[in-house]
Amino acid sequence: MQNRIHNFSAGPAVLPEEVLQEIQEEMISYRGHGLSVMEMSHRSKVYQGIIDDACDDVNEILSLGNEYEVLFLQGGASTQFYMIPLNLCADDKVANYVNTGAWATKALKEAEKIGKKIHIAASSKDKDFTYIPKEFSISENAAYVHITTNNTIRGTEYKIDPDTNGIPLIADMSSNIMSKPIDIKKYALIYAGAQKNIGPAGTTLVIIRKDMIDKINPGLPTMMDYNTHIDKGSMFNTPPCFAIYVTGKVIRWILNKGGLKAMAEINREKADYIYNILDNSDFYRGTVVKEDRSLMNIPFRLPSEELEKKFIAETMEMNMLNLKGHRSVGGCRASLYNSQPMKAVQDLAQFMLDFEKKNK
Ligand SMILES: Cc1ncc(COP(=O)(O)O)c(C=O)c1O
Numbered sequence: 001m002q003n004r005i006h007n008f009s010a011g012p013a014v015l016p017e018e019v020l021q022e023i024q025e026e027m028i029s030y031r032g033h034g035l036s037v038m039e040m041s042h043r044s045k046v047y048q049g050i051i052d053d054a055c056d057d058v059n060e061i062l063s064l065g066n067e068y069e070v071l072f073l074q075g076g077a078s079t080q081f082y083m084i085p086l087n088l089c090a091d092d093k094v095a096n097y098v099n100t101g102a103w104a105t106k107a108l109k110e111a112e113k114i115g116k117k118i119h120i121a122a123s124s125k126d127k128d129f130t131y132i133p134k135e136f137s138i139s140e141n142a143a144y145v146h147i148t149t150n151n152t153i154r155g156t157e158y159k160i161d162p163d164t165n166g167i168p169l170i171a172d173m174s175s176n177i178m179s180k181p182i183d184i185k186k187y188a189l190i191y192a193g194a195q196k197n198i199g200p201a202g203t204t205l206v207i208i209r210k211d212m213i214d215k216i217n218p219g220l221p222t223m224m225d226y227n228t229h230i231d232k233g234s235m236f237n238t239p240p241c242f243a244i245y246v247t248g249k250v251i252r253w254i255l256n257k258g259g260l261k262a263m264a265e266i267n268r269e270k271a272d273y274i275y276n277i278l279d280n281s282d283f284y285r286g287t288v289v290k291e292d293r294s295l296m297n298i299p300f301r302l303p304s305e306e307l308e309k310k311f312i313a314e315t316m317e318m319n320m321l322n323l324k325g326h327r328s329v330g331g332c333r334a335s336l337y338n339s340q341p342m343k344a345v346q347d348l349a350q351f352m353l354d355f356e357k358k359n360k
Pocket of ligand 1: 076077151
């Protein structure tokens, strides 16, 4: 076994070692077929089996039943910022957004850019995005309400699946998808870049409730139209074959670990290691309100920027990488996605305690 670092990156992020090993075994000749998945025609039976299995596993893990379409698209979650209003907000409708940080702001700006009427249904900008707003004021004639269920930069997370009184709820779940059970019926559309919780960069999972398909605006550019990808099973053009293959394996890995309930318990246990330190320290400081803090991304500050620099430098010497906070907010951030091993979190917690003792 080769030595691996502890990787606290916000994304692309750590993948399960078991999955990497399986990929390694299948790299030169996928299951005896004599070629790797990267070299395979996406029109082959073997590849069709791979993408079908990935879709089935998404269906199983989220209990989608017959009501949703599962798509693996390209262009990242950022392309969904544009595709959602383009497809699902008619000209006489209003796109509602909850603004909980940089990603939510980017999403609503894309709707504005293409001339859609938007309404901010709630915002936590007044307190520098350090909390999740609990109430909405949804506009008249709303096309949908868009939320960001986990705010990767600020470290806040919805703890409930909000109620929008029948208005379609759309969620950017890029940084907490499949990290816990959700009430899927509440959501009209979910999307997530794979590269945090469920795979490598290169594919974006989009799950769309079938009743939304009738609402898709007519006459859209082919690649921007959800209908194109639904009709062709995510294979209108060459899909990101390898990224979908790896994502399928990570989702299978989550299922084999006991599914979303088991993930939620492990994720809670991992996050508690770090939050307990923040709560019992006058050296480290969490940056968001307690009730809304994320189990996935934990930002924290030290008493000074000098100490933060020293902390980052020393963690790197200990082979703990990517603990620097996002450049827009500074400080430190530990990302503890599904695939983050418990041992990495325990080692980080121990390091934090030792560092505090030495530098207080
Ligand atoms: C919550 C959230 N939404 C969207 C994005 C953008 O994703 P992508 O890089 O796949 O476009 C990110 C990336 O970090 C994110 O954290």
